[in-house]
Amino acid sequence: MTIWDLPKQSRAQISGLNQNISSDLRQRLEEMGFVEGQIVQCMKRTPFKGPLVIQLQDCIYSVDKALAEQVQVNAA
Amino acid sequence: MSSMQKIILVGKPNSGKSLLFNQLTGLRQRVANFPGVTVELKSGKFDQFELVDFPGTYSLKSISQDESIAVDQLQQAVKSPDTSLLVCNLDATKLERSMVFALQVQALAKEHGKGCVFALNMMDEVARFGFEYDVKALSAKLGSPVYAISAKTLIGISEFTKALKEHAANPQSASVQTTELHDLSYVKAAKQLAEEFGIKQDLVLKRQTKLDNFLLNSVLGAVAFAAIMFFLFQAIFTWAAPLMDAVEAGIGFLAAGVSSLLPEGVFNDFVNDALFGGVGAFLVFVPQIMVLTLIIGILEDSGYLARAALICHKPLSLFGLSGRSFIPYLSGHACAIPAIMAARTIESPRKRLITMMTVPLMSCSARLPVYALLIAVFVPDTSYLGGWVNLQGAIFFVLYFGGIITALIVSKVLNIYINQDENKSDLPFILELPTYRLPHWRPLAYKTLNSGVYFIKRAAPIIFVVSVVIWGLGYFPSNGNLQESYLASIGRFIEPVFEPMGIDWRYAVAILVSFLAREVFVGVLGTMFNIADAEENTAGLAEQIQADGFSLASGIALLAFYVIALQCVATVATLKGETAKNRYSWGVFVAYGLLAYVVSVSIYTILA
Ligand SMILES: Nc1nc2c(ncn2[C@@H]2O[C@H](COP(=O)(O)OP(=O)(O)OP(=O)(O)O)[C@@H](O)[C@H]2O)c(=O)[nH]1
Ligand SMILES: [Mg+2]
Numbered sequence: 001m002t003i004w005d006l007p008k009q010s011r012a013q014i015s016g017l018n019q020n021i022s023s024d025l026r027q028r029l030e031e032m033g034f035v036e037g038q039i040v041q042c043m044k045r046t047p048f049k050g051p052l053v054i055q056l057q058d059c060i061y062s063v064d065k066a067l068a069e070q071v072q073v074n075a076a
Numbered sequence: 077m078s079s080m081q082k083i084i085l086v087g088k089p090n091s092g093k094s095l096l097f098n099q100l101t102g103l104r105q106r107v108a109n110f111p112g113v114t115v116e117l118k119s120g121k122f123d124q125f126e127l128v129d130f131p132g133t134y135s136l137k138s139i140s141q142d143e144s145i146a147v148d149q150l151q152q153a154v155k156s157p158d159t160s161l162l163v164c165n166l167d168a169t170k171l172e173r174s175m176v177f178a179l180q181v182q183a184l185a186k187e188h189g190k191g192c193v194f195a196l197n198m199m200d201e202v203a204r205f206g207f208e209y210d211v212k213a214l215s216a217k218l219g220s221p222v223y224a225i226s227a228k229t230l231i232g233i234s235e236f237t238k239a240l241k242e243h244a245a246n247p248q249s250a251s252v253q254t255t256e257l258h259d260l261s262y263v264k265a266a267k268q269l270a271e272e273f274g275i276k277q278d279l280v281l282k283r284q285t286k287l288d289n290f291l292l293n294s295v296l297g298a299v300a301f302a303a304i305m306f307f308l309f310q311a312i313f314t315w316a317a318p319l320m321d322a323v324e325a326g327i328g329f330l331a332a333g334v335s336s337l338l339p340e341g342v343f344n345d346f347v348n349d350a351l352f353g354g355v356g357a358f359l360v361f362v363p364q365i366m367v368l369t370l371i372i373g374i375l376e377d378s379g380y381l382a383r384a385a386l387i388c389h390k391p392l393s394l395f396g397l398s399g400r401s402f403i404p405y406l407s408g409h410a411c412a413i414p415a416i417m418a419a420r421t422i423e424s425p426r427k428r429l430i431t432m433m434t435v436p437l438m439s440c441s442a443r444l445p446v447y448a449l450l451i452a453v454f455v456p457d458t459s460y461l462g463g464w465v466n467l468q469g470a471i472f473f474v475l476y477f478g479g480i481i482t483a484l485i486v487s488k489v490l491n492i493y494i495n496q497d498e499n500k501s502d503l504p505f506i507l508e509l510p511t512y513r514l515p516h517w518r519p520l521a522y523k524t525l526n527s528g529v530y531f532i533k534r535a536a537p538i539i540f541v542v543s544v545v546i547w548g549l550g551y552f553p554s555n556g557n558l559q560e561s562y563l564a565s566i567g568r569f570i571e572p573v574f575e576p577m578g579i580d581w582r583y584a585v586a587i588l589v590s591f592l593a594r595e596v597f598v599g600v601l602g603t604m605f606n607i608a609d610a611e612e613n614t615a616g617l618a619e620q621i622q623a624d625g626f627s628l629a630s631g632i633a634l635l636a637f638y639v640i641a642l643q644c645v646a647t648v649a650t651l652k653g654e655t656a657k658n659r660y661s662w663g664v665f666v667a668y669g670l671l672a673y674v675v676s677v678s679i680y681t682i683l684a
Contacts, residue, residue: 024139025503030263031135031176032506043285047294050390051399051505058170058270058277060284060509062386062399067504 001075003054004068006042012073014038021070033057034071080126082119082158083244086150086181087165088174089132090510092197094118096165096227097129098519100237104526105129106414107519108376109510110385110403112421115142117149125160125244128153134173136180140503142420150181154188160247161191163240168198168209168224169280169511172270179262182220182252191243191250193221195236200226201511207275214273219253228516284511291383301387304375309476312368312444313469319363324616327356345556346547349606354543355536357602357617358595361445362528365410368441369527370520372410377515381406382507389505395484396491398422398505401431405483408438409476410527412647416654423503430490432654433664436642437483439476441531442594446638447475449598452618454631478639539599542589546600550607558582558608576677577637578630578684587634591643629683633676640672 006012016036017026033056043060044053051064087093089111098105101120106113111132118129131146138144153159162185164178178194185192196209215222223239225232243250257265291297331352338344375381381403389399400422408415415435422428439447451468458467549563558564567581574584582604590597598617605620642648642665652661 024137027137028135028139031137033173035263043288044292046292046387046390048390051386051507053288053292053386053509055281058172058274058280060281060288062382062389062505062507062509064389064505067506070504 001073002069003040003042003052003063003071003073004065006040006052006054006073008042008045010075011039011041012075014040015072015074018070018072029071032061033059040071040073080121080124080158081160081244082126082128082153082156083122083161083163083240084128084130084150084153084159085163085165086130086177087132087195087197088134088167088170088177089113090508091132091165091167091170091174092227093132093165094129095516095519096195096197096225097127099227099230099233100240101127104519104522107516108381109379109513110376110382111508111510112418115417115420117146123241123244125241134177136177136184140423141425151184154184154190159190161193161240161244161250163193163195165195165197168196168202169275171274172266175266175269176262179265182218183258183262186252186254189251191247192252193223193240193243193250194218196222196224197227199224199231200229201280202275203231205275205279207279209275210273214269217255217257217269217272219255219257221250280511284509287512288383288509291380292387297383297387301384304380306473308368308371308375309473310464310466310469311371312364313448313472314466316364316367320360323363324360327352327359328616331356342551342555345551345607349551349603350543350547351540353606353617354547354599354603355539357449357598358445358535358539359532360616361448361595361598362531364444364448365441365531366524366528368444369410370524372407373520373523374515375406377513377520379510379512382509385507386509395487396427396430397484397487398424398427398431400505400507401427404431404435405438405480408435408440410441412436412438412440412644413650416647416650419654423505426494426502429494429655429660430487432651433490433660434483434487436644436647436651436664436668437479437486437640439479439639440644441527442535442644443638445595445598446590447472447635449601449618449621450631450635452616453621453626454628475635475639478636482640535593535595538593539596542592542596543599543603546585546589546603547607550604556607558604561607563604576680577633577673578627578680579634583630583634587637592645594638594643597638627684629680632683633680636679637672637676640668640675642668 014034014036017029017034038056041055042052043055049065051062052068053060053062085093085097090109094105094114095107097120098107100122103120105118114129114131119126130150133143133146136147138147154162162181164181166174166178182192196211202209209224211222211224223232223236225236260268291300331348335344335348338347385399385402388402392399392401404415404418407418412435416432419428419431419435422431451471455468455471459465546563549566550558550561552562554560563585564581567585570584570588571581574587586597586600589600602617605617648661648665651664655661
């Protein structure tokens with residue numbers, strides 16, 4: 001399951017990033033808080049498969065489908 | 077001259093660096109509430125030092141080309157012997173995110189033997205939540221001095237200023253001490269610091285989440301978005317109207333007074349036609365430009381723009397753009413030049429290029445005078461719903477909308493033709509949504525006033541010179557008979573080109589000279605109509621044009637021309653600077669000129 005599959009208002013725990021993303025992007029995402037064990041909450045979904053709004057620790061991010069599908073989560 | 081010692085100001089995006097920079101240097105850098113406002117290094121004088129404001133970054137490891145430029149510049153600056161001190165600005169409401177980057181910078185400072193201090197900014201917000209930082213313990217844990225400040229309410233700024241001077245004069249006093257924290261990775265260390273010292277997140281995010289529930293709601297959010305945009309353009313008209321009337325009356329009064337003092341003759345005519353007619357005609361529009369800047373400023377500082385970018389991401393991606401294109405598009409309504417620069421934060425080079433090339437289609441404030449004049453000629457000033465909706469204002473909205481639609485169509489076309497290879501370096505869309513804030517009134521007031529001053533400073537000299545030349549050519553040789561002047565001969569020569577738009581030589585001349593600056597259109601027409609007007613009555617230019625007779629079809633054609641045409645040398649130069657290609661600068665200039673002509677001629681042909 002990835003962040004993209006999270007229903008609205010639900011929480012999950014990040015289990016890792018997909019293997020196929022570049023190492024630079026991986027590092028950046030980790031620095032932005034996408035690290036294993038971190039709790040994410042899906043705050044909003046927008047219509048027509050638009051970007052998600054997620055809360056990750058102290059930040060609220062908006063991420064599009066392409067990115068959300070790269071982050072694996074375990075339902076918490 | 078010995079070069080000044082440098083102090084470098086860095087930090088995560090939207091953490092308040094530029095506001096702090098402004099407070100320390102007295103300069104007026106752009107401050108707004110979304111990540112990625114500063115895109116270029118800016119220096120200012122702080123005491124005997126040079127303070128350098130950097131673009132915000134999340135990491136020292138860059139993932140896009142523009143980021144890598146900023147990061148390289150930072151690396152260079154840290155290495156330079158001129159640099160004495162690094163200041164890491166932290167957003168105290170987001171300690172963990174701020175720390176990841178700040179710790180990297182601290183390590184860099186250490187590596188090069190530079191001093192490093194932390195500015196824990198936004199203390200006013202932290203205090204509002206009833207939280208207090210243990211600054212001493214944080215400082216001990218970090219191994220660097222920490223100062224709690226607020227760049228907005230100036231808490232702790234005087235102590236910080238004093239300490240900064242001392243540290244800069246004696247960088248040893250701020251040299252980094254190694255602590256056990258430095259054994260951890262940056263990400264882990266930041267997490268530990270946040271858990272130990274940081275403010276609890278639920279507290280900070282509660283209010284923001286409530287507002288977002290409304291503003292990002294699928295239905296209500298879309299309605300709110302449309303309402304905000306409509307209100308923006310409506311307000312330019314309704315709020316500014318009384319001020320504009322006042323300016324117009326003032327100029328008329330002044331013109332009548334001066335004219336009655338001067339003896340009859342050529343000089344009197346010159347003052348009346350060229351000065352009051354030409355320059356005066358465009359001063360009337362300064363209030364509108366200020367209202368526009370005020371409203372865009374409020375939106376920028378509220379935190380809503382990042383939400384708007386998110387709402388627009390999906391629709392814009394259908395046209396090959398990104399949600400981030402929204403911000404350049406919106407600020408393009410004030411002026412295309414900063415808007416083109418703002419496109420640097422767009423994650424994909426290809427989307428950035430398309431955004432830059434289409435920003436000039438946004439109706440910038442230089443077009444305002446032209447729109448307002450022509451609307452005043454054709455559209456009655458009726459209001460509905462108790463003055464909330466004004467017909468002239470609604471037409472304004474249509475014109476702005478026309479520019480946006482054209483930009484989207486052009487984007488779609490460009491998207492097909494621009495090399496698909498550039499897709500490779502595309503990054504996914506990720507945007508941090510900032511905390512909602514009440515706009516800070518002082519920078520806002522300054523921004524608003526400055527927009528008026530800047531508009532006058534930029535356009536007035538050109539308008540003055542053009543008005544004088546046009547007056548000279550239009551007044552002689554037959555002392556005030558416009559139709560038999562030199563100008564008329566020149567005008568009739570170019571008239572055939574513009575005839576398919578249904579306009580006579582006077583408008584043709586005005587269009588041609590407005591390639592120097594769009595506002596000149598109004599000034600030049602003002603001059604010509606004043607020469608022709610024998611009684612020298614001081615009626616507004618719109619009434620003079622109405623009395624002269626001007627068909628609706630050619631009015632619409634003319635408006636369409638101004639919506640599309642790129643008549644601004646500075647914009648071309650900026651495009652050239654940002655893309656380094658003639659194809660994307662002069663090419664765009666020629667293409668929009670031709671497109672404007674074709675659309676305008678088609679409209680006239682259909683309507684007439
Ligand atoms: N409440 C509060 N708001 C602040 C403070 N400092 C800055 N802000 C606000 O934070 C927002 C961002 O400020 P900027 O100075 O533009 O941030 P920046 O770090 O330069 O951002 P980038 O240039 O995008 O990296 C603006 O809305 C400021 O008004 C502060 O001390 N308290
Ligand atoms: Mg800044």
